[in-house]
Amino acid sequence: MKTRILITVMLFLLGFVSVGSMDAVQQASTEKSIKVCVTPETRNLAETWVTGYNKINQDVTIDLNQISLAEFKEEINTENSVGIIMQRPDVALLSKSMWHLTIGRDVIVAVIHEKNPFAETLASEGVSVKDLSELAGNQGPKTWETILSNGSNQSISIVIEDGPEIKIAIAKFLDVDPTTISFTEKNTAEDFLSAVRNDIYSVGFCHLTTIIDPTNHDFIQGVKLLPLDKNNNRHIDYNENFYTNPEQLVRSVWIGKYPRALVYNIYAIAPAFPENKELNDFLNWVTTSGQEAVEQNGYTELVYSEKQSNLEKLTPASLFAENESGGTTRSSVLFWVIMIVLIAGLLFAVVLYSRRTRQAKAPLVNKVNRIKLLNNEALNFPKGLYFDKSHTWVFMEKGGQVRLGIDDFISNVTGNYTRVILKSPGEKVKRMEPVVTLIRKGKQIFLNSPVSGTIKEINESLVDDPSTINNAPYGDGWLYKVEPSNWLREIQFFKMGESYREWINLEFNRLKDFLACSLNIKNMEEGKLAFQEGGELVLHPLKELDPKVWEDFQNYFINTADMY
Numbered sequence: 001m002k003t004r005i006l007i008t009v010m011l012f013l014l015g016f017v018s019v020g021s022m023d024a025v026q027q028a029s030t031e032k033s034i035k036v037c038v039t040p041e042t043r044n045l046a047e048t049w050v051t052g053y054n055k056i057n058q059d060v061t062i063d064l065n066q067i068s069l070a071e072f073k074e075e076i077n078t079e080n081s082v083g084i085i086m087q088r089p090d091v092a093l094l095s096k097s098m099w100h101l102t103i104g105r106d107v108i109v110a111v112i113h114e115k116n117p118f119a120e121t122l123a124s125e126g127v128s129v130k131d132l133s134e135l136a137g138n139q140g141p142k143t144w145e146t147i148l149s150n151g152s153n154q155s156i157s158i159v160i161e162d163g164p165e166i167k168i169a170i171a172k173f174l175d176v177d178p179t180t181i182s183f184t185e186k187n188t189a190e191d192f193l194s195a196v197r198n199d200i201y202s203v204g205f206c207h208l209t210t211i212i213d214p215t216n217h218d219f220i221q222g223v224k225l226l227p228l229d230k231n232n233n234r235h236i237d238y239n240e241n242f243y244t245n246p247e248q249l250v251r252s253v254w255i256g257k258y259p260r261a262l263v264y265n266i267y268a269i270a271p272a273f274p275e276n277k278e279l280n281d282f283l284n285w286v287t288t289s290g291q292e293a294v295e296q297n298g299y300t301e302l303v304y305s306e307k308q309s310n311l312e313k314l315t316p317a318s319l320f321a322e323n324e325s326g327g328t329t330r331s332s333v334l335f336w337v338i339m340i341v342l343i344a345g346l347l348f349a350v351v352l353y354s355r356r357t358r359q360a361k362a363p364l365v366n367k368v369n370r371i372k373l374l375n376n377e378a379l380n381f382p383k384g385l386y387f388d389k390s391h392t393w394v395f396m397e398k399g400g401q402v403r404l405g406i407d408d409f410i411s412n413v414t415g416n417y418t419r420v421i422l423k424s425p426g427e428k429v430k431r432m433e434p435v436v437t438l439i440r441k442g443k444q445i446f447l448n449s450p451v452s453g454t455i456k457e458i459n460e461s462l463v464d465d466p467s468t469i470n471n472a473p474y475g476d477g478w479l480y481k482v483e484p485s486n487w488l489r490e491i492q493f494f495k496m497g498e499s500y501r502e503w504i505n506l507e508f509n510r511l512k513d514f515l516a517c518s519l520n521i522k523n524m525e526e527g528k529l530a531f532q533e534g535g536e537l538v539l540h541p542l543k544e545l546d547p548k549v550w551e552d553f554q555n556y557f558i559n560t561a562d563m564y
Helices: 002-020 022-027 040-056 069-075 119-125 129-137 164-174 189-197 246-255 277-286 291-296 304-313 330-361 408-414 487-493 497-518 521-525 547-558
Strands: 033-038 061-066 081-087 099-113 158-161 184-186 203-207 223-225 263-270 392-396 402-406 419-422 434-440 443-448 453-458 480-484
Touching (some): 033 040, 033 069, 033 277, 040 081, 040 291, 069 081, 099 164, 158 189, 164 203, 184 189, 246 304, 246 547, 263 277, 408 434
Parallel strands (some): 033 061, 033 081, 158 184
Antiparallel strands (some): 099 263, 419 434
């Protein structure tokens, strides 16, 4: 009853606010215009974006200007202006102090004929940068003996798709003078594909989009990717094995596994975070619906996780209404400040009352251990809970439903979550199939369900505050209530209390091995991985690490966990 009264009062005040602020809104500037500056190579893409956005936002005027790279700093100097540029591998971004957002990219790939006689060996060994460099710079006969340990004296023809960006990328990647590279250049994508398809011994370099079938988003027939051995050990290691399908390759580009010299990022740049509403809305559209234009113009779209990360970076700004002279009136500012304070107070009261109510009913615990080092002794595994190798827990309630959450281990490894993706009530779940996606600033992992059954209720409060999972994993941070369908069998896979703590000891050893093997020297030099004396881990070791490490953590730690 108290909650209903509070909500009613709050709605009344919101209505009052909307009526009282009509004058302020009417005083706001009716001008909705933004300025987009482009270089010649991004003009066609930008024009496609502008045309598409204006079809659904006819009240926004977009001024498109083509300028030189040297003019960018001078031209994009207002809050409603943005630049769209393509960063070449050999050119640094205009200024590290400028705000920028990746909105697309051009990826250069090496390809071979799908029936190449050495395809199996190449899939296992790949081709090293050293061997490719020697091959490309060789002015004499080029043979497969140059790049394969068991190759032959069969000649190789090097073909590239026409385009200055491809030549520059290859030269940068191979660390050679572009004028010394010997290759056959084809003017069109069709000519390039014909050349590779007609010669089973050829090696080609082209845009990734050239070899993707737009109907099924898979590689076209006749060609396949040539795996690149980045560390020159004549073996495609697990962190180099991402050439099976386009989706796998594009994700590897985003998380930094693919050679950066072969990637041209397309950026939106501005002097500072785009607080202008029209500009912010335009960039939100570009990073979501506008991604169709990226592929249409021959470039590579952002992956799903990258789009989500961009949306978090583009949090809409709160804009005060301005008067005709462009200044904010004191009365409107005071009015909004008072209203915001009142509403915040009411919301706090509602949340506090609701939380106390839930705490009174919850059979679990909300106590949080404040720890600095991550070890077994610092973690909490309450008695009465069943734990699973998926790092989840379940609790059988009186009515026969089971409450489900994640354990203290995972929540302390990753850092606070900024978003959580839950299934919906009524959905069926199966043991060892994905049940929740945990996201921190665009980086994500998913955990499998410990039980099979039907979801009856979700913890909706996690949508607004995902970090509750970290702060109270066994209390307010629960995920679902599930009606189990195979409880008696699946309960045999669980551990409880000290038995689970003993297993977690083994997980700590696996975690240390994983971090030691997965992180490169640069990460260690920057202190991203912090082992204390005695081999202890600091809290949240994955918190600031690259998406690549999160992906490897999913594949080579979470997915390989086993209790037996």
